[in-house]
Amino acid sequence: MDTQNRMITCKDFLRELSDYLDDATDPALRAELERHINECPNCWVICDTTRKTIQVYKGMDLHPLPERVHEKLMDAIARRAAHRAAKNGPAGGAAQG
Amino acid sequence: MADKPLQTAREPVSAGEGDLVERAKGGDMEAFAELVRRYERRIYRMARQITQNDEDAEDVLQESFLKAFEHLDSFQGQSKFYTWVTRIAVNESLMKLRKRKSDRTVSLDENIETDEEPIVREIAVWEDTPESKYSQEELRQILDKAIDSLKPIFRTVFILRDVEELSTEETAEILGLSIAAVKSRLLRARLQLREKLTRVFRRKGDGIFGYAK
Numbered sequence: 001m002d003t004q005n006r007m008i009t010c011k012d013f014l015r016e017l018s019d020y021l022d023d024a025t026d027p028a029l030r031a032e033l034e035r036h037i038n039e040c041p042n043c044w045v046i047c048d049t050t051r052k053t054i055q056v057y058k059g060m061d062l063h064p065l066p067e068r069v070h071e072k073l074m075d076a077i078a079r080r081a082a083h084r085a086a087k088n089g090p091a092g093g094a095a096q097g
Numbered sequence: 098m099a100d101k102p103l104q105t106a107r108e109p110v111s112a113g114e115g116d117l118v119e120r121a122k123g124g125d126m127e128a129f130a131e132l133v134r135r136y137e138r139r140i141y142r143m144a145r146q147i148t149q150n151d152e153d154a155e156d157v158l159q160e161s162f163l164k165a166f167e168h169l170d171s172f173q174g175q176s177k178f179y180t181w182v183t184r185i186a187v188n189e190s191l192m193k194l195r196k197r198k199s200d201r202t203v204s205l206d207e208n209i210e211t212d213e214e215p216i217v218r219e220i221a222v223w224e225d226t227p228e229s230k231y232s233q234e235e236l237r238q239i240l241d242k243a244i245d246s247l248k249p250i251f252r253t254v255f256i257l258r259d260v261e262e263l264s265t266e267e268t269a270e271i272l273g274l275s276i277a278a279v280k281s282r283l284l285r286a287r288l289q290l291r292e293k294l295t296r297v298f299r300r301k302g303d304g305i306f307g308y309a310k
Binding site for chain 2: 014015017018019021022024042045046048049050052053054056057058060061062063064065069070072073074076077078080081
């Protein structure tokens with residue numbers, strides 16, 4: 001996108017916001033977007049709070065795996081493996097060690 | 098629940114994924130168990146967030162790894178094992194949603210107006226460290242409620258990109274969407290969550306910049 005001779009509008013900024021936050025815009029566009037947020041308090045706030053939104057979710061283990069569910073899963077896999085081993089004969093699928 | 102969990106020696110974490118997959122294909126159950134242990138937490142978390150239901154997430158987790166086990170021979174190794182299992186788990190999760198919401202279709206291809214401008218209503222700065230004002234449990238509930246309120250198409254893309262931190266390309270591959278479609282949905286998801294969290298986390302009282310209501 002040629003941004004040399006045109007002003008970035010708030011709509012343009014919003015459209016590019018995700019790429020801007022992901023550092024996926026080319027340097028020329030990035031410079032234009034930065035100039036826009038330095039001059040536009042609304043877009044600055046939107047950008048800042050969107051960045052914080054992403055940050056607050058990163059690293060939050062909202063749903064840790066319960067031990068019971070882990071055990072049930074391993075058990076289901078073991079049963080499936082035993083079933084397959086029984087079907088294929090004694091050579092297949094036995095756990096090592 | 099009388100059966101004991103799979104009893105296996107712990108595999109060194111450094112074991113390469115390709116090596117584990119090859120060994121699992123050859124019938125080494127310990128290698129497959131190690132692959133499960135590596136990714137089960139992420140798969141469960143993702144399934145729980147998409148389905149919004151503990152029981153469904155448990156089913157999805159189990160079905161996904163059992164399917165991976167059954168179809169391991171067809172896994173070509175062009176993508177990562179995690180990406181492959183995630184694709185299975187996303188499909189299983191969406192099927193659960195469709196079953197529960199039988200009156201409404203749940204589709205990632207839902208026709209969204211990609212050219213339409215995203216809506217921004219709430220413009221207010223946040224408290225400096227809003228997350229420190231709540232207990233972990235309160236914060237968990239706030240974040241969970243916000244993510245649950247998104248449509249499945251937005252929720253799923255946000256979870257893969259911003260919670261599980263997959264790349265745009267990986268997310269597109271898993272969901273069978275174009276890069277542009279992933280980006281468009283991600284932007285909307287982020288902005289919708291921002292709206293919802295701003296209602297909770299906005300700085301109270303001082304009307305900074307005149308934007309806080």
